[in-house]
Amino acid sequence: MLKIENASKVFAKGTPNAHTALNKINLTLAKGDFVTILGSNGAGKSTLFNAVCGNFILDEGRIILDGRDMTFMSEHRRARSIGRLFQDPMKGTAPNLTIEENLALSYSRGHHKYFGPAVGKKERQLFRERLASFDMGLEDRMQTKMGLLSGGQRQVVTLLMSTIVLPKLLLLDEHTAALDPATAEKVMNITEKIVRDNNLTTLMITHNMSSAMITGNRTIMLDSGEIILDISKEEREKMTVDDLLKKYSEKKQKQFDNDRMLLG
């Protein structure tokens, strides 16, 4: 489904501040793969997502989604087939628009209607059903402005927004990191349900190693813009978080404690 070939990006190229954020990344995902991504701060995880979404054009390499070469496609055209969630719940929604207006906006993704009411009876009914399935009472607040919702509620709506028209690829960038543990778990459960029910191809960045090890069917670890570990579901099942850290420090030959502090 997704194929990243030899992707490289150097920021501030040709200056003393030159920084290799992505270094010849190769990654292939089959349809329905759910890959969790680990890596310390600054490893290049978000940069990888930015590259896939087209926030910048790669220096080198190609990005192919469902057989279509997107390497030079504009950001909003790529967005037609990619859903993305950020750590910051504010980022994914328009605060002064109502819940249903936010949903309507993302529901229009893909089709090219410009005129005609954005929120009709049919849409309202669909939004209500989908919101109700989360059991958070959001279906009764569809006329509420998005900005009045809590971070967790916003993240759930954003999740629905990015999957209401099924994307070919779902990118989750620490989307539960800003939530309290209980809400984070709830949002994570909803995420897993949506991904499972729709067989979505998904990449999820997280700093929570134990959750990364049990979520999805594969885990990769990024370091200095390179994929240094790639662990399949079968391998993962036999490993503990400590095993993973050991494996990582063997690779990096860095001090174990340091890594645990950074990643744990």
Place this chain on the structure above:
Amino acid sequence: MTLLLGSLQLGLLYGIMVLGIYISFRILNIPDLTTEGSFTFGLVISALIASKGHPFLGILLAVAAGAAAGIITGFLQTKCKIHPVVAGILTMSGLYSINLLVMGGSSNLTLLGSDTVFSVFEGMLSSVDKEIVRIIVAIAVAVITVVILFVFFKSHLGLAIRATGDNAEMVSASSINVDGMKITALGISNALIALCGGLITQYQSFADINSGVGILVVGLASVIIGELFFGRRSVVLGFISCFVGSIVYRYIIAIAIKSEWFPAYMLKFVSAVIVAVALAVPAIKSALKVLSIRQSSMKGGSKNA
């Protein structure tokens, strides 16, 4: 009586320009300084065509001219990545020459003796008082514009424009071209402003190349006055508040002139002060709050000591 009716007429007509400013400043969240240029652009085109005997065509072309001006500013902002304020100033400044060109190099043009949209309706409703007919025309234009805008801003495109002013990143993530939305919105905004210019010149039966000077501040003042009454809640209320703000502004001006508090040439200064103060209100409020917290904590501190 004439003053009363006259201010109402002007308030309603200028309200259309206020709508344009509301769309760029409040909905799109972009400071657009094209206003003075696009207002005059609409004004001179409407006057020229009306003087040739086609008042309605004049209004139509004024709208198109304003839209074009807005689209140019939008293009400069988005595709050429020029700062919004500079982009607006560039269009406005360039339009000054274009406006003179339209007027054939002269700085004013009279429509006395030519038909205007107002005189046409006055002729049709000859049994009704002329001033009343003018109010009816102004109200009709206002209502039609608000209804069209209301429907538009509830459509897919309108929703995308509103979201662009709110969170452009999210709009792009919804696979919508943000640049396109900004250009469209600036086109609509300046089309309304030029429509206003086009109506005003036919209302006055006179066109002056400098009519647009200071119009942006008038518009901003009206937006802010309107918000005093209605707050910032929904788009529809926003549109209505534009007209209320515009009418109230005209009455304030009328009263000020009538009472001779200050000479007429001080009007722009007074408007500027009103806008500056109104925009500073949130900052003043928070400064006062900090001050009161500090004072109460100092009191508490001395008690504890």
